Amino acid sequence: MSSAISTTTEQDALLRAGIDRSLRHPVMFFLTSGAAWLAVSIVLGIISSAKAHAPGFLSCCSWLTYGRVFPAHINAFIYGWGFQAAFAVIIWMMARLSRKECTAAGLILVAGHVWNLGVFLGLVGILSGSSTGMPWMEFPAFAWPVLLASYFAIVIWSFIQFRVRPEGHVYISQWYLLAAIVWFPWIFITANTLLHCLPGHPVMAAGINAWYKSALTFLFFTPVALGTAYYLAPKITGQPVYSYSLAKLGFWSLAVIAPWAGMQKLAGAPIPYFLPYVGAAATVMLFVPTISAAINLLRTAISSPEILASSPSLRFTLAGIGGLILLACSAVVLNLPDSTLPLTQFSLSGYGFEILALYGFFSFVMFGAVYFIVPRVTRREWLSRRLIKIHFLFSVYGIMAVALFAIFGGFEQGIGQEDWQQPWQNAASRAYPYAVGTTIAWCFILFSNIFFFIHLALMWLRLGRRSQHPTLFDAAHGHASSPHGEEGDIDNAGPGYISAH
Amino acid sequence: MSFRTFILGLSASFGVAWLAVIVVPFITMRNLAPIQLSEATDGTTGIFFPKRTGRVADGARVYAENGCYLCHTQVVRPTYAGNDLYRPDWGGLKADPDRGDTRRETNAYDFFGEKFAQIGVSRMGPDLSNLGRRVESNYAAGKDPSIWLFTHLYNPRLDPQLWQSTCPPHHFMFTKRKITGNPSEDAMPFGNADEGTELVPTPEAKALVSYLLSLKKDQAVPAVLNFSPAKAKGSAK
Numbered sequence: 001m002s003s004a005i006s007t008t009t010e011q012d013a014l015l016r017a018g019i020d021r022s023l024r025h026p027v028m029f030f031l032t033s034g035a036a037w038l039a040v041s042i043v044l045g046i047i048s049s050a051k052a053h054a055p056g057f058l059s060c061c062s063w064l065t066y067g068r069v070f071p072a073h074i075n076a077f078i079y080g081w082g083f084q085a086a087f088a089v090i091i092w093m094m095a096r097l098s099r100k101e102c103t104a105a106g107l108i109l110v111a112g113h114v115w116n117l118g119v120f121l122g123l124v125g126i127l128s129g130s131s132t133g134m135p136w137m138e139f140p141a142f143a144w145p146v147l148l149a150s151y152f153a154i155v156i157w158s159f160i161q162f163r164v165r166p167e168g169h170v171y172i173s174q175w176y177l178l179a180a181i182v183w184f185p186w187i188f189i190t191a192n193t194l195l196h197c198l199p200g201h202p203v204m205a206a207g208i209n210a211w212y213k214s215a216l217t218f219l220f221f222t223p224v225a226l227g228t229a230y231y232l233a234p235k236i237t238g239q240p241v242y243s244y245s246l247a248k249l250g251f252w253s254l255a256v257i258a259p260w261a262g263m264q265k266l267a268g269a270p271i272p273y274f275l276p277y278v279g280a281a282a283t284v285m286l287f288v289p290t291i292s293a294a295i296n297l298l299r300t301a302i303s304s305p306e307i308l309a310s311s312p313s314l315r316f317t318l319a320g321i322g323g324l325i326l327l328a329c330s331a332v333v334l335n336l337p338d339s340t341l342p343l344t345q346f347s348l349s350g351y352g353f354e355i356l357a358l359y360g361f362f363s364f365v366m367f368g369a370v371y372f373i374v375p376r377v378t379r380r381e382w383l384s385r386r387l388i389k390i391h392f393l394f395s396v397y398g399i400m401a402v403a404l405f406a407i408f409g410g411f412e413q414g415i416g417q418e419d420w421q422q423p424w425q426n427a428a429s430r431a432y433p434y435a436v437g438t439t440i441a442w443c444f445i446l447f448s449n450i451f452f453f454i455h456l457a458l459m460w461l462r463l464g465r466r467s468q469h470p471t472l473f474d475a476a477h478g479h480a481s482s483p484h485g486e487e488g489d490i491d492n493a494g495p496g497y498i499s500a501h
Numbered sequence: 502m503s504f505r506t507f508i509l510g511l512s513a514s515f516g517v518a519w520l521a522v523i524v525v526p527f528i529t530m531r532n533l534a535p536i537q538l539s540e541a542t543d544g545t546t547g548i549f550f551p552k553r554t555g556r557v558a559d560g561a562r563v564y565a566e567n568g569c570y571l572c573h574t575q576v577v578r579p580t581y582a583g584n585d586l587y588r589p590d591w592g593g594l595k596a597d598p599d600r601g602d603t604r605r606e607t608n609a610y611d612f613f614g615e616k617f618a619q620i621g622v623s624r625m626g627p628d629l630s631n632l633g634r635r636v637e638s639n640y641a642a643g644k645d646p647s648i649w650l651f652t653h654l655y656n657p658r659l660d661p662q663l664w665q666s667t668c669p670p671h672h673f674m675f676t677k678r679k680i681t682g683n684p685s686e687d688a689m690p691f692g693n694a695d696e697g698t699e700l701v702p703t704p705e706a707k708a709l710v711s712y713l714l715s716l717k718k719d720q721a722v723p724a725v726l727n728f729s730p731a732k733a734k735g736s737a738k
Contacts, residue, residue: 055669062673067568133565201530202618259518268578270609272526342583346624420587424627
């Protein structure tokens with residue numbers, strides 16, 4: 001009996017090691033180039049943020065003007081970092097959960113390079129003055145078919161893996177990943193064909209663009225991050241998911257509510273009146289799916305506090321869940337028609353909300369996944385606990401500052417905007433100190449991510465520690481309470497490890 | 502739940518919303534019917550067709566490429582959605598010498614000639630729906646309105662009233678060149694040009710200024726679009 005168990009465990013370990021090996025290069029390529037784009041995006045973010053309160057800063061040449069640097073910043077963040085981190089997580093988690101090795105690593109790598117080329121050319125297009133002028137879709141029109149084709153070439157294998165997996169239980173993470181895989185092309189094709197190919201009414205075009213921003217956030221980035229968190233939290237703590245019914249509620253309520261959200265940004269604009277109200281109502285109701293997922297994940301994770309204290313992956317993931325809770329609350333607070341929506345509609349709050357969703361929630365969960373996945377696919381451990389700590393602390397404080405400055409600054413600004421008896425300058429003056437604060441906070445984030453990028457690049461070069469002991473925050477706990485299993489039983493090492501040396 | 506049911510569920514939950522908020526409104530708005538004016542209520546016949554003059558398509562492109570929409574909006578919200586209409590010069594002019602109070606909210610016919618309505622992301626700067634009207638009547642009253650706009654593009658803080666503005670300078674929209682022969686008619690009266698040189702706007706700057714001057718969305722609207730008929734009656738006199 002015991003020998004049978006050990007054979008299955010060994011077979012499992014072999015299978016996991018095989019999956020990790022088959023995906024090493026695509027995963028590391030996406031993560032490293034994503035981290036590089038993240039650094040680029042943050043530098044652009046600092047420049048644009050500084051320009052928001054010091055307009056003379058770097059005003060020498062056309063490509064550094066605020067109106068081009070800011071779109072470059074947000075597009076580099078979304079398509080450079082966000083999507084590539086999501087790709088890495090989707091292909092790795094789907095292979096692990098479907099227990100299938102990846103057979104198309106070469107093709108995925110090629111498609112990944114094409115994606116990067118598309119992002120690069122798109123950014124050059126924005127900076128050289130060929131932006132389309134549609135928020136989050138500023139890449140010149142040539143870019144979207146390139147991105148779409150490489151998207152299919154990257155994720156189609158995960159879809160196939162799911163279809164040919166051995167029969168068995170479908171895990172929550174797989175629901176979320178499949179949903180993201182299906183929804184994204186639908187959203188992307190809809191928005192791009194309606195805005196670039198089929199001429200419609202200009203105001204409706206603006207409405208579709210607002211919907212695209214919201215749908216991308218809540219129907220691609222959110223499900224990918226939630227799927228990842230549902231993988232990491234139980235896996236690292238070794239506890240089952242707290243409640244499956246809560247997970248189901250969270251998933252299906254997201255699916256039903258999120259596609260309606262977004263058009264509240266056009267409240268008062270001449271589009272059919274129900275659209276902004278439906279958008280506002282749906283955004284407020286997003287509280288339900290986000291909070292049910294957040295509670296479920298928190299209840300799962302806090303069941304083992306000592307692992308929470310020592311595991312970098314879990315720490316980042318839970319910080320992301322914290323961001324999700326803030327996001328859920330601000331979705332309610334910012335979007336109440338007749339009270340807060342008129343204040344926040346055209347203020348800094350919108351940016352704060354986007355950054356909270358993309359960085360405070362999505363990116364933190366992605367960092368958690370990076371700290372979990374990379375040692376497994378490279379078979380090396382992270383070099384330095386201190387580097388991870390710097391990354392964590394500066395990111396958390398930095399991003400909370402950016403999001404809160406922007407959201408509260410936006411309220412201040414909105415109050416000034418609505419106060420029509422005062423001169424217009426009043427509104428701008430109210431926002432000014434918050435804009436300065438945002439710039440400083442971005443500098444902290446840049447600082448943290450430079451270390452992250454260097455650390456990750458060293459790991460890709462396979463310069464990580466050759467050890468069977470994972471890099472944890474709390475060395476005093478020893479390895480007995482390792483979140484990655486008993487000492488010497490780390491996936492990372494794999495069964496071939498000892499014989500190979 | 503089988504895979505088929507799952508995918509069906511995903512498609513249904515997304516598809517219903519997709520049809521309701523994207524596809525159907527897109528088709529409806531695309532086929533927006535022209536409004537017939539009636540003699541009884543509008544005092545004239547024909548169809549409602551707000552005219553715009555200027556390089557609208559060109560200028561809108563420059564506006565988009567340089568990210569003006571990040572800080573300026575182009576929508577005057579009705580009073581249920583915000584206080585834009587109360588500002589004295591956003592929805593029109595509070596006291597136009599000829600037409601009285603011309604302020605009104607933005608309507609769906611105001612974006613004629615543009616592919617994408619630049620509703621805007623935030624209001625770091627003021628709304629531009631009636632910028633052309635405002636520049637002509639207030640900022641540059643009695644002067645050349647395009648010079649005021651060129652000055653604003655070159656450096657917004659050159660206007661002493663706007664010393665706190667955080668709008669970026671757009672020096673790249675102007676060329677400093679040596680005067681050969683007669684000075685250019687387009688030469689700017691500012692920009693501390695040295696002796697023998699002149700500052701001229703690029704074609705982009707000219708298109709943008711022409712577009713900005715075309716922003717005069719305060720024409721009288723037909724009765725069916727009018728949210729404040731009482732005011733219309735008062736000013737009709």
